[in-house]
Amino acid sequence: DDLERWLSKITLAQTGYGHFYIEHNRGHHVRVSTPEDPASARFGESFWAFLPRSVWGSLKSSWELEKTRLQRLGKSPWTLRNDVLNAWAMSVVLFGVLVAVFGPVIVPFLILQAVYGFSLLETVNYLEHYGLLRQKTASGRYERCTPAHSWNSDHIVTNIFLYHLQR
Numbered sequence: 001d002d003l004e005r006w007l008s009k010i011t012l013a014q015t016g017y018g019h020f021y022i023e024h025n026r027g028h029h030v031r032v033s034t035p036e037d038p039a040s041a042r043f044g045e046s047f048w049a050f051l052p053r054s055v056w057g058s059l060k061s062s063w064e065l066e067k068t069r070l071q072r073l074g075k076s077p078w079t080l081r082n083d084v085l086n087a088w089a090m091s092v093v094l095f096g097v098l099v100a101v102f103g104p105v106i107v108p109f110l111i112l113q114a115v116y117g118f119s120l121l122e123t124v125n126y127l128e129h130y131g132l133l134r135q136k137t138a139s140g141r142y143e144r145c146t147p148a149h150s151w152n153s154d155h156i157v158t159n160i161f162l163y164h165l166q167r
Contacts, residue, residue, distance in 0.1 A: 005021070008021050009021055009086070010090065012091075013090040013091045013094045014091075014094065014117060015113075015114045015117035015121070016088070017114070017121065018083075018084065018087020018090060019062035019063070019087060019088070020062070020118070020121060022066055022087075023058040023059075023061050023062035023065065024039070024058075027039075027061040027062065028040075028125070032129060032149060033129050033133055033134045033150075034133070037129075038053055038054045038056070038057020038058050038061060039054045039058055039125040040125070041054075041125070041130040043130070043133075044131075047123070047126050051119065051122055051126075054122050054126075055118070055122065062084050063077070063084055066083055066084045067082075070082060095110055098110060128150050129149065129151065132150065134149055
């Protein structure tokens with residue numbers, strides 16, 4: 001399990017979007033298809049309106065989630081034990097090595113591929129939950145998340161082409 005978490009951070013290092021690791025698992029999966037989830041597209045919302053809201057909202061949420069986790073442990077958020085910071089550090093190291101090897105000429109390509117990469121992640125979020133909304137129960141909590149709160153499916157073609165992304 002630790003290996004898988006580490007590998008996911010390495011994969012996200014290429015996009016400079018390491019906070020997605022925290023927000024997607026501990027934020028989005030909890031709040032999916034609710035107004036509180038920045039990564040669930042609202043009905044009628046264009047992708048271009050959704051993208052900045054999701055990027056900024058996910059960034060803020062991941063920082064708050066990590067800050068809260070570390071406070072419970074009696075630690076400051078300004079530590080490499082902060083998964084947001086250590087994920088970003090991986091990106092800095094990766095990009096630094098690539099610039100050292102290939103020179104500054106690679107910087108525009110790194111930026112372009114990073115933006116393209118995290119935009120693809122956000123495109124999947126946009127498509128998977130567009131317009132879906134969990135209702136509040138009598139207790140004021142949201143109903144349990146079910147397959148009806150996502151447009152994806154657990155079919156062989158989806159799994160092959162999206163590398164089991166929905167899982």
